[in-house]
Amino acid sequence: MADSGRAKLSSAERHALAQKRLRSVLDRISVANARTLEQKISDAGPYGQRIDPHVLTPARQELEDEGTIRSIRDSSGRWYQLASTDTRIATQKLAQLREISELNSKKDIRLRVGQALEIAVFRSLSKQTDLQHFGHFDGIDDIPDSNLP
Numbered sequence: 001m002a003d004s005g006r007a008k009l010s011s012a013e014r015h016a017l018a019q020k021r022l023r024s025v026l027d028r029i030s031v032a033n034a035r036t037l038e039q040k041i042s043d044a045g046p047y048g049q050r051i052d053p054h055v056l057t058p059a060r061q062e063l064e065d066e067g068t069i070r071s072i073r074d075s076s077g078r079w080y081q082l083a084s085t086d087t088r089i090a091t092q093k094l095a096q097l098r099e100i101s102e103l104n105s106k107k108d109i110r111l112r113v114g115q116a117l118e119i120a121v122f123r124s125l126s127k128q129t130d131l132q133h134f135g136h137f138d139g140i141d142d143i144p145d146s147n148l149p
Contacts, residue, residue, distance in 0.1 A: 011055075018051040018059035022069065023082065030093040031072075031081045033101075034060075076101040 019042045031115065032040075037060070037130070042053050051059075063069040072079045076098045081090045103109065104142060119140065125133040 014055045018056050026082045
């Protein structure tokens with residue numbers, strides 16, 4: 001079985017590593033939301049330094065409480081940055097992230113992504129013979145991709 005890249009550490013060592021990784025990632029990318037931090041620290045990152053989300057969240061909260069990490073909440077969500085990050089750089093990065101967040105939350109992109117995933121799953125199930133599945137799309141190959149459901 002493949003190793004997940006998570007180190008075999010004590011609880012205190014995992015907590016300390018989580019805080020180190022949070023500081024490192026935020027130092028490198030300036031501003032991020034919780035999902036991005038989790039993707040970069042829990043799902044990816046250097047071998048042996050991946051930290052599970054249930055450890056990452058309290059480590060981040062502790063860094064917030066001590067003032068090392070600053071939380072910014074607005075209409076586009078909650079964002080995190082190091083308190084030491086240059087305000088000009090953080091403001092610029094946050095403006096870019098807000099624009100991306102707003103574009104990703106528009107109805108047409110959500111519908112298109114959902115539609116594409118549904119079709120991909122349907123086609124995958126249709127091509128295999130081991131599992132029985134129910135449902136179908138009438139005329140799926142006749143519908144132009146430019147049409148939303």
